[in-house]
Amino acid sequence: MERPLGGSRGSEAMRRQRDAFTRRQFVGAAAGTGLVGLAGCLDNLDELDSDEQQFPSEKIEMVCPWSAGGGTDRTGRKLAELGKERLETSLFVTNQTGGSGSVGFNAIANADPDGHTLGITTVEICTISHLDIAGVGPDDLAPVLQYNFDPAALTVPQDAPYGSLDEFVDYAKDNPNEINVSNSGTGAIWHLSAAGFAREAGIEVEHVGYDGGSPATKAVVNGEVDATAASAAEVASQVTDGPLTVLGVMGDDRVDIFPEVPTFKELGYDFEMGAWRGLTVPKDTPQERIEALHGAFKSVYDSDDFRSFMEENGFGLVYRNTKEFGEFMDAEFDRFGKIVDQLDLSA
Secondary structure, eight states: OOOOHHHHHHHHHHHHHHHEEEEEEHHHHHHHHHHHHHHGGGGGGHHHHHHTTSSSSSSSEEEEESSSSSHHHHHHHHHHHHHHHTTSSSSEEEEOOOOGGGHHHHHHHOSSSSSSEEEEEGGGTTTTTTTTTOOOOGGGGGEEEEEEEEEEEEEEEEESOOOHHHHHHHHHHTTTTTTTESSSSSSSSHHHHHHHHHHTTTTTOEEEEEHHHHHHHHHHHHHSSSEEEEHHHHHHHHHHSSSSSEEEEEESOTHHHHHHBBTTTTTTOOOOOOEEEEEETTSOOHHHHHHHHHHHHHHHSSHHHHHHHHHHHTOOOOEEOOOHHHHHHHHHHHHHHHHHHHHHHHH
């Protein structure tokens, strides 16, 4: 009685028999239908299959367009930490900052489209071309997935002369352009949030750009500015343990990290705006590799480890798949084009 093949040697023998049988079928069919060229192309199949099986074949770089310590950097590094287990390769984050995110976005768009460069992409990809800061936009990237949404939070020192949103507005009306509001860069979402609200409330404030949410928050702590517009997560440590307080959040709902802080709508201001984050790749990246990356990071998104990290640090969880994220970015691009025109912010 013949013994069955077993172990790695047996598996290899069975694979070779299967492949040989498949090859004979393929060549026979090609010859029977007169497709001589088709049979000749068969020699390339093993090489193509091997290339796909090897992905990823090297370390994966995750480009963060914002500075270390900010919300985009922190969530990106958590994705990299957990993603290596799913992709079985090392992932490392590089902070390529400047130009309201455009330096990083261009680095993503201009990278080799082989799946080994990912972008931790933010809402600014939909704003900076409208602001004439740079020409890069959603069409230069391919979506992988969205994993986050955070409403803007207006944060001030605890000893500020205004302890509520109404008092902030009244003070600004009485003292035009006296309040300096920091943000994560000219044209960045927190700038648009503060500028949009100022227009809605009929007040005039000065906007001061920094290279990310973390330095913008530190500027309030250090007394360089009077307020900041940033996510709740980005100011959390300085609010919980430090000298800052949040006057309100610009979302439909209160944020879990500060359940006692009201929304602007609750306070009588019908205004909402916020940031989102997702993963993208260069636009010509093969679809098979995009699907592989999506599968890996959807698994990360669903994991208890990632969800706990996001919730404990105040980052909102919102998921959109590849198709949905692409459609969402297109809609956001159109939306912010109208907002920039209304605010007359373009150069």
